[in-house]
Amino acid sequence: MSNSSSKGSALVTGASTGIGAVYADRLARRGYDLVLVARDEVRLNALAERLRAETDVTVEVVKADLTDKADLLKVEQRLATDTTITALVNNAGVAGSGDFVGSDPDAFEKMIQLNVVAVTRLASAAARNFAPRNAGTIINLASVVGLAPEMGMPVYGATKAYVIYLTQALRAQLANSAIRLQAVLPGATRTEIWERSGTDINAIDPNILMDVDDMVDAALAGFDQGELVTIPSLPDAADWDAAQAARAKLYPNLSRNRPADRFSKA
Numbered sequence: 001m002s003n004s005s006s007k008g009s010a011l012v013t014g015a016s017t018g019i020g021a022v023y024a025d026r027l028a029r030r031g032y033d034l035v036l037v038a039r040d041e042v043r044l045n046a047l048a049e050r051l052r053a054e055t056d057v058t059v060e061v062v063k064a065d066l067t068d069k070a071d072l073l074k075v076e077q078r079l080a081t082d083t084t085i086t087a088l089v090n091n092a093g094v095a096g097s098g099d100f101v102g103s104d105p106d107a108f109e110k111m112i113q114l115n116v117v118a119v120t121r122l123a124s125a126a127a128r129n130f131a132p133r134n135a136g137t138i139i140n141l142a143s144v145v146g147l148a149p150e151m152g153m154p155v156y157g158a159t160k161a162y163v164i165y166l167t168q169a170l171r172a173q174l175a176n177s178a179i180r181l182q183a184v185l186p187g188a189t190r191t192e193i194w195e196r197s198g199t200d201i202n203a204i205d206p207n208i209l210m211d212v213d214d215m216v217d218a219a220l221a222g223f224d225q226g227e228l229v230t231i232p233s234l235p236d237a238a239d240w241d242a243a244q245a246a247r248a249k250l251y252p253n254l255s256r257n258r259p260a261d262r263f264s265k266a
């Protein structure tokens with residue numbers, strides 16, 4: 001065990017593999033102590049041991065299934081009350097086949113439990129912890145699918161649209177707060193999520209598939225640049241700004257005291 005780091009601790013969900021494991025590695029190298037959360041304790045411990053050997057930070061492992069209410073409340077309680085925690089990486093998530101008609105609705109419910117309910121409760125706990133100190137960081141892993149209903153993943157995409165909205169709306173609500181927020185929208189990234197959701201990763205066009213180390217490094221660069229929403233593969237941030245401006249153009253007419261003329265009877 002080393003001394004506590006001056007940066008405090010980062011709690012990373014879904015840290016046993018994939019994007020979460022790379023965040024754990026990068027945040028340790030940035031000097032954050034770590035609280036690593038996932039179900040697979042063996043893998044969490046292996047990562048923790050490596051990071052303890054390679055860095056100076058302390059690493060704690062918390063085995064939790066975030067779709068299990070008791071486990072979720074345990075992590076939530078820790079996030080809400082441990083003032084050494086200064087960052088949350090809200091990363092644990094599952095994808096699915098995308099087939100709305102043929103999929104088991106219980107699988108959708110479980111996906112919503114993890115991708116929406118757990119993400120919301122953990123962000124809320126972190127915000128309650130950080131607000132009195134006017135400091136802290138919440139990074140939420142969304143997906144580009146959340147911007148693109150045409151990709152044909154109705155439930156997964158909706159959970160990720162939720163994460164984008166949550167992050168943006170929270171920024172608006174915490175406009176005067178120094179709490180740092182970021183939604184990360186990876187495109188296809190080389191992790192186990194594909195195999196776990198029954199998709200052969202080898203069937204994916206390699207031109208659209210990013211290495212997980214590159215994805216997380218770009219996302220952290222976006223964070224360092226102060227981006228609220230980061231799309232690691234997007235060359236020109238002005239394209240995102242233009243999309244937001246197009247949405248804002250609807251504002252003056254989103255709520256009025258009478259229907260638009262185009263709906264009146266001729």
Ligand SMILES: NC(=O)c1ccc[n+]([C@@H]2O[C@H](COP(=O)([O-])OP(=O)(O)OC[C@H]3O[C@@H](n4cnc5c(N)ncnc54)[C@H](OP(=O)(O)O)[C@@H]3O)[C@@H](O)[C@H]2O)c1
Nearest residue numbers: 014016017018019038039040065066093143189191192193
């Ligand atoms: N890879 C992509 O192409 C891609 C693209 C866009 C967005 N994303 C998003 O990025 C995030 C990470 O994805 P990834 O690609 O790294 O996925 P991954 O390789 O499948 O890893 C998912 C992580 O979440 C954990 N997890 C899964 N179910 C859990 C549960 N019930 N309770 C606690 N932890 C759980 C897993 O650990 P255990 O199994 O040990 O619990 C694992 O550590 C997700 O939110 C995903 O939607 C990924």
